Amino acid sequence: MVIKASNVVVEYTGGLKGLNNASLEIMEKKVTCLMGPNASGKTTLLRALARLVGYKGSILIDGREVSKTPLTVLSRILSYGSQQTISTSIQLRVREVLEMALYPLKNIDVEEAIYNTSIELGITGLLDRYINELSSGELQKIVIASVLIKKPRYILLDEPDAHIDTGFKPVLSKTLRKRSRSSTIIIATHDPIFASYTCDYIVVLRSGSIVFHGWLNELMENLDVLREVYGVEFMVAEIPGGMRIIIPYY
Numbered sequence: 001m002v003i004k005a006s007n008v009v010v011e012y013t014g015g016l017k018g019l020n021n022a023s024l025e026i027m028e029k030k031v032t033c034l035m036g037p038n039a040s041g042k043t044t045l046l047r048a049l050a051r052l053v054g055y056k057g058s059i060l061i062d063g064r065e066v067s068k069t070p071l072t073v074l075s076r077i078l079s080y081g082s083q084q085t086i087s088t089s090i091q092l093r094v095r096e097v098l099e100m101a102l103y104p105l106k107n108i109d110v111e112e113a114i115y116n117t118s119i120e121l122g123i124t125g126l127l128d129r130y131i132n133e134l135s136s137g138e139l140q141k142i143v144i145a146s147v148l149i150k151k152p153r154y155i156l157l158d159e160p161d162a163h164i165d166t167g168f169k170p171v172l173s174k175t176l177r178k179r180s181r182s183s184t185i186i187i188a189t190h191d192p193i194f195a196s197y198t199c200d201y202i203v204v205l206r207s208g209s210i211v212f213h214g215w216l217n218e219l220m221e222n223l224d225v226l227r228e229v230y231g232v233e234f235m236v237a238e239i240p241g242g243m244r245i246i247i248p249y250y
């Protein structure tokens, strides 16, 4: 285990708890999915791991307390991306955004890094576009690219599968699976089908508390967890090829 969170509490102004005594362990070189309804604390947990929000309790990454680790040190090993992390209020081209995303890494061949990540995600056609002129799905791909380009040891992505079309989901899923050979990946997602294709380990949150954590096949044996938190039914379906996926029905 490389990340260990113990009794983490995040309290926002007004006393609202974004996380309430959350404890979990994240395994190295696996894809862990955070699931749970709106406002359950997924983003708060990712932001606490990335030291973007203060917390009580303990979060150890590689044995270091996150709150005491300088951001310059943390940003060398961990990269967090969400649609909020890229400002569309300034006029920058995509390649400039990707170049900036490499900070604070040194001795990098910037052009090669941009080229490789663009090929990986099929976004070479977007490199010279202005960031504030992209569609939501195009912007999402740039958010993902700006995290992957650093090849960080820890990849944190908040709803990377939001806004993207059905054809890109397998590309993203395969990319994350491939990257998990060398990185530890934590994503938040609302889509149990995408989670089934992508994740090894699942953490389910409700009202700031962790109500389930286990391997994907363990969640498949405990679909009541999902039914209780989302209030809809779920089933496991076997698709051609024999793979099993979780699907909601209502």
Ligand SMILES: Nc1ncnc2c1ncn2[C@@H]1O[C@H](COP(=O)(O)OP(=O)(O)OP(=O)(O)O)[C@@H](O)[C@H]1O
Pocket (backbone or CB within 6 Å): 012, 013, 016, 017, 018, 036, 037, 038, 039, 040, 041, 042, 043, 044, 045
């Ligand atoms: N900056 C903030 N100030 C005050 N309250 C906040 C802030 N950010 C989040 N919250 C509150 O904390 C709780 C958890 O929010 P969070 O964004 O972590 O949930 P989430 O599971 O990611 O939700 P969603 O699926 O809707 O994105 C919510 O009640 C939210 O309103």
